[in-house]
Amino acid sequence: MRFSQLLIPTLKEDPAEAEIISHKLLLRAGFIRKLTSGTYTYLPLGLAAIKKVEQIVREEMNRAGAQEILMPMVQPASLWEESGRWDVYGKELLRFTDRNGRNSCLGPTHEEVITDLVRMNVQSYKELPLNLYQIQTKYRDEARPRFGLMRGREFIMKDAYSFDATDKEAEQSYHKMNQAYHRIFERCGLRFRAVEADSGAIGGSFSHEFMVLADTGEDTIVTCKNCQYAANMEKATCVPASKSKDEPQELTKIETPGKRKVKVVCEFLDIEPRQLVKTLIYIVNDKPVAVLLRGDHEVEEVKLANILGVSDEDLRMADDKEVYDATGTPTGYLGPIGLEIQVVADTEVATMVNFAVGANDKNYHVVNCNMGRDFTPTMTGDVRKVTDNDRCILCGGDLVLTKGIEVGHIFKLGTKYSASMNATFLDAKSQEQPFIMGCYGIGVSRIVAAAIEQNFDKDGMIFPIPIAPVQVLILNLGLKDTEITEAANTIYADLLKKGIEVILDDRDERPGVKFKDADLIGIPFRVTVGKNFNKDGSIEIRTRANGDVTTTTFADSVAEITTMVEKGLNQ
């Protein structure tokens, strides 16, 4: 490809609309252009990078025994009504009516369609296991699209669905995908962690998220400094503190006028937040529930929902009025003693002795409160967010909180869809059984953005070689010089013959412009044919990632470049 003929509209300045680095660089380097909020056109270089990722995904999915299909993007409401999601999916599902008045939607995911496909076409356990995938544009009507390709309304996703006859085989399918995902992200040249995610009703460790490590990530992940433990916030647990050995003291009520916030109460009582237990009121399916938590901790709502046996959508914080209605006490003075409603205590609270709580009386707190003696919670369990002061549940090592970008998620679905949609097969005993399913997603377009978040410098992108739009960029710095131009053209043609992907910058621009653009678009190897070629026949090969320059001769250049590219691709 010749640069002069490609649409690569590079920009000198940062576009005002972009906030994070990948968004800025994707726009500046001419990889994407916005059509409207959250939707982008992929220009030649952007599309080339996406195709690289797609190809890696295809190869590894096929290697793992999955088969590629392509499902419709427009889906009938009737299928979603069958699975029960038409009413629960929310506004992210873009719904519309076709000319015949049929309710339809744009597919944000394809569990319904695939389940329908398989129930119509697979009858026997002999046809299992089955794993089908597609690479397709998804549409989710995001509340707030942002960060360019990171969170768009339209995005390219690989989604796979496995169907198995038994639980054991379903777990094997899951593990195959887990391995395939590790291979995929490694091949993409990403620094990532697979973390345990909350799997809701399924239980077990059958949901993993694949997180690219980057400061701009929207998710928080918890990892152990010492061992392999890694989990997302919803799932992460830690070693609870050991039970305090202090002697219980006498419960004492203290006037704390106007002191409502943890910080203020603690200052007034001259104690640390870790010596106070706060009482939060949640509304769970319209009923109030009190949650007891150490003063410096935060509720993890997913854990709370799990322990209560409800969906996290069924639970929310109560507002001030609801708190008063439920407890007869204004917020700020709530405590567990004498509370009539359901009380959930965090595990940590059970280890505390002589802590402060609200007195359930306006302007009063009590100190030296003790669980078991002064009150008894309805249940006790881990309902808080892990902090970076906590210790690893596996090895006791220090936990660290870091930011990540979710690029993949694998999930054992069980029979959620096969049961509701009546998708069954006959087992060896002629018994009808629902398929046991799994689903496995990868954000293809998001990977490109995540790779840039992880690999850039002040001059531009630095693509990992396997997913760079092309591997080599040749700069012809002597367009009007026949010798230079002939040499550049010959190297270009020879590299193409060798199967190396290459762009020749044959634009009538000054060298500085070409160097700047080359850095900006982040092609791994830059080959310069310019005045040094006239002087002593030398040609430079520069590695974008580290700036290393290899000087070679015209005769050796193609072999040298080929070696570097192949080495780069195989490392």
Added chain:
RNA sequence: CGGGGCGUAGCGCAGCCUGGUUAGCGCGCCUGCCUUGGGAGCAGGAGGUCGGAGGUUCGAAUCCUCUCGCCCCGACCA
């Protein structure tokens, strides 16, 4: 959905508060000269219904009302 900000040339912005000639600047683009190893220089040029609608006024980019779009924080969400 709540809060905030911004819409003026392809991009980045000034002008608006305090209404008044042909609406500016930088980058980019076109032509010519010149230059050619890190976004050169000179000269000439094209390009804008100032997001849209309504209103106030002799007169609106500027003031008022409505509206559309985009961005940010939060809520929500794989």
